[in-house]
Amino acid sequence: MAESGVESGAEAEAEAGAAAGAVFGVPDGVRRVFPSRPDATRIVLVRHGEAVCNVNGVVGGARGCTGLTELGREQVAAVADRLTVTGELRGAQALYSSTLPRAIETAELLRPFLGDGRLTITQDRALRELDPGQADALTWQQVIEQFGVPEWDTDPGCLIAPGGESWTGFVTRVAGAMQALADRHAGQLVVAAVHAGVIEAAMISFLQIPREAHRRGWARVLHASLSEWEWAPGEARWILLRFNDACGVPGPVPVEVDASA
Numbered sequence: 001m002a003e004s005g006v007e008s009g010a011e012a013e014a015e016a017g018a019a020a021g022a023v024f025g026v027p028d029g030v031r032r033v034f035p036s037r038p039d040a041t042r043i044v045l046v047r048h049g050e051a052v053c054n055v056n057g058v059v060g061g062a063r064g065c066t067g068l069t070e071l072g073r074e075q076v077a078a079v080a081d082r083l084t085v086t087g088e089l090r091g092a093q094a095l096y097s098s099t100l101p102r103a104i105e106t107a108e109l110l111r112p113f114l115g116d117g118r119l120t121i122t123q124d125r126a127l128r129e130l131d132p133g134q135a136d137a138l139t140w141q142q143v144i145e146q147f148g149v150p151e152w153d154t155d156p157g158c159l160i161a162p163g164g165e166s167w168t169g170f171v172t173r174v175a176g177a178m179q180a181l182a183d184r185h186a187g188q189l190v191v192a193a194v195h196a197g198v199i200e201a202a203m204i205s206f207l208q209i210p211r212e213a214h215r216r217g218w219a220r221v222l223h224a225s226l227s228e229w230e231w232a233p234g235e236a237r238w239i240l241l242r243f244n245d246a247c248g249v250p251g252p253v254p255v256e257v258d259a260s261a
């Protein structure tokens with residue numbers, strides 16, 4: 001693996017399994033666990049903490065996003081505490097965020113615990129959430145009244161609103177952004193503060209989910225969770241190392257419903 005300080009249990013188990021496969025002569029044609037290559041790039045996608053737009057029902061584009069809630073900051077702080085103990089991302093050599101405030105704030109809170117603690121945050125517009133166009137900063141009720149509701153399960157090429165993106169366009173854009181990161185940081189460990197949509201779009205692209213199964217929402221991505229991919233250039237494929245790793249991250253307080261009301 002790229003230098004990361006401390007291997008996770010899953011990574012160590014995979015390495016052990018790959019080594020065992022090599023020792024016992026398991027042919028590559030049937031082997032399921034492969035050792036990591038020295039020229040592989042690892043990209044850890046961190047979903048931002050809970051955002052104000054998430055709880056206020058506002059479309060959080062460039063205008064509608066106003067950063068994290070207090071709980072969102074606590075969620076990211078919990079990740080930082082964990083990284084201090086495990087050192088699992090101490091080997092990070094690059095730090096990115098989308099251009100939206102909730103992702104930038106998440107990257108800033110995590111920066112002291114990544115690499116040498118002084119990595120420059122590179123804001124990459126290609127890593128932003130799906131572009132809402134004219135729906136930005138509106139409430140979802142206003143979006144429905146002005147533009148209707150796109151039926152992405154049946155027409156994923158439909159724009160969310162004028163000037164915005166379609167679901168298929170978004171998935172294609174995310175795949176290109178991830179590949180650009182891998183090409184730019186060959187053999188390195190990269191951390192990027194992004195969005196649930198970006199993480200889901202990456203899974204659709206790299207796990208080669210067929211177009212007819214492109215429905216959104218089949219992956220519930222938790223706030224401040226870590227999902228990790230490895231790009232193996234020699235094999236020209238993406239390998240999923242972990243998904244939705246939110247160990248120790250606090251969630252929202254459940255709302256009690258009075259059944260007698």
